[in-house]
Amino acid sequence: MTDNRTHRVVIVGGGAGGLELACKLGRKFGPRHVALIDKDGDHIWKPSLHEVAAGTLDIHREGLSYFMLARDCGFTFILGELSGLDRESRIAQVNAVLSDTRQEIFPAREIPYDTLVLAVGSKSNFFNTPGAAEFAIALDSTAEAERFRLRLLHEIVAASRRKDQDPDHVLHIGIVGGGATGVELAAELLEAFSDSVFYGLHALQPGKDIRIILLEGGERILSALPEKMSAAAQQLLIDRGVAVKTSVRVAAVEADALVDGEGHRYPAQLCVWAAGIKAPELLAQLGLETNRIGQVVVDGSLRTADPAIFAFGDCAQAPWAGAGRSLPARAQVAHQQANFLLDAMRDRISGAAPSKPREFRFRDYGSLVSVGHNRGVGSLMGVLSGKNWFVEGMLARLMYMSLHLMHHRAVLGPLRTGLLAIGRLLLKRSAPRVKLH
Ligand SMILES: Cc1cc2nc3c(=O)[nH]c(=O)nc-3n(C[C@H](O)[C@H](O)[C@H](O)COP(=O)(O)OP(=O)(O)OC[C@H]3O[C@@H](n4cnc5c(N)ncnc54)[C@H](O)[C@@H]3O)c2cc1C
Structure with missing residues (x-):
């Protein structure tokens, strides 16, 4: 546990949800109060991975260094994989980081927390299919x-x-x-x-x-x-x-x-x-309730049964208020949950008496799928009418791209997102469209 004056929120997983939360909290409270742990050194928005796989997106240009983001957004970055928790002492255990030649870059560490937020995402579920x-x-x-x-x-x-x-x-x-x-x-x-x-x-x-x-x-x-x-x-x-x-x-x-x-x-x-997901196995070893696919079970305020631990995004099973089922594993959900958690984290860091727990309500704006560089298909949810609108073609593709920009905006702020978008557009003109090396 840290001392009373510096309530420390430690977020594990700097993906679509965790990084947005770390950046927003870091800008407000600074690195003494906010820390992010991730097993990788660079962040890439997961919905872009199919573009990396096809070679149409170069991770060496697209990846954002967590160390750079930590400095810019005011959080502490800890490189390493969460390996376990000592929940009684409120300590997160992080594995040593080794180089390609197995040399130790960072030793195994123990990171004290007052509030822990699990946002470690999901991975593919092979359903024990042979081979x-x-x-x-x-x-x-x-x-x-x-x-x-x-x-x-x-x-x-x-x-x-x-x-x-x-x-x-x-x-x-x-x-x-x-x-x-x-x-x-x-x-x-x-x-x-x-x-x-x-x-x-x-x-x-x-x-x-x-x-x-x-x-x-x-x-x-x-x-x-x-x-x-x-x-x-x-x-x-x-x-x-x-x-x-x-x-x-x-x-x-x-x-x-x-x-x-x-x-x-x-x-x-x-x-x-690409046939289904499950949560990282580690979560089932933390003594928290998990479901059939290993997601941590949380209540409507994204709390686990341990009052010091929250979980959200793909790694959590959270109720979908009003829908009678759990929320889907989507970037849109993780993004909205990150925003929702800001208030609860602010109360904890500033030592304010906790306001009455609110319930997370997912606002479904619809779904968009990219089916090519100039094409997309999607259904948009009319926020006022509640009706589904079908969109396709270039319009759907542009809206799909705007989701990525929204994530960048939450992380980098509007000015740098604008500059980055222009920079990438110019780079596209001077570099091969497919990464061939
Ligand atoms: C190819 C592809 C396309 C997709 N397209 C869409 C789409 O169009 N729209 C949509 O809404 N969703 C899409 N998704 C789903 C979307 O990417 C996820 O729902 C979203 O990324 C979940 O966010 P998250 O923050 O929960 O986890 P993630 O974004 O997966 O982030 C998890 C983070 O945790 C880190 N981590 C994991 N384990 C540990 C550990 N033990 N210790 C430390 N760090 C750890 C990881 O390195 C990662 O940075 C797509 C997914 C894929 C794979």
Whole structure:
């Protein structure tokens, strides 16, 4: 525990939600009161990972250093992975940080907290499918997205060389899961292929020599979204040459194929798993209540049963007030929950008598899915009418991009977000559209 005068809020996980909370609190209260722990040194907005995987977004340009953000926004940054808690003494245990050559950069540390906020996100759930963990890549982190990008590049070059000896050779890419991640990745890969061909890998014809198959276990893709949106997204993918198969449950993943429950094999030299999420295993070891997929169970004010610990974002199961179910794992939810927690954290830091706990109410503004650089589909929730509006095309794509800008604005402030957006636009003109190295 820290001394009474410096109530310390420690946020674990600097993702879509945790980083916004750390920046907003840090600007107000400074580094003695606010600390952020993350296992990575750079932040990237997770919904951009499919672009990193396809090579259309360069993490070395897009990533924001937490150390830089800590200095600018006024919080303390602690690099390292949370490994456990001593809840009685209110200590967060953080693993040592090692270099590639296993040299110790930072030792294991014990970080005292008065209030702890868990925002460690989620990762892909392979549902114990044989071969999935071994052969499929999940877009859980920048490291995995980069791993996919490099494998893709190598497979494209290898397929391009093989084409000389075997004109019928096809590079098959399998995507398991027709949610937003799978759909957006398929669309982004199509963009990348057309650009790779443009940059000299012209022996391969996308659609003929490189084929993408998307397998979805449910009756339709984007099943959490309105039916009209699923149908529009599916048609756009099919028109652009993606094979979309619904009601297909993948039962096994092999080195070069996906196998469904009936034994049907779908060739895939490269496979991405995007079929559901679970929370990091660590959460189940903290002595807090967790659900079937390992999320920490919180009440309507995002509190756990331990009065010193809150949890939000993908790693928490929070009630959806008025909807009779839990909130979905979405960036929009994490963003709104970060804003909601500001008041409770302010009361704790300033020592004010806690105001009556408020209930978090999610305002669903709709969902947008990117299906290419100039295309998107989405449904927008009329805030006043409560009616669903269907949008598509460039308008939907622009609105989709504005979500990313909103995140940047919360983190960097409006001026720097504007400058960054202009800078990136100019860089796009001078650098290759696809990262080829
Ligand atoms: C490819 C893709 C596309 C998506 N597209 C959309 C979209 O269009 N719209 C949408 O609403 N949602 C989308 N999502 C979902 C969205 O990204 C998540 O809902 C959102 O990022 C959740 O925010 P979070 O803060 O809970 O967790 P995250 O953003 O995942 O952040 C978790 C953070 O915790 C850190 N961390 C994890 N474990 C530890 C540990 N033990 N110690 C220290 N740090 C740790 C991680 O490094 C990370 O920085 C997409 C997800 C993916 C993968």
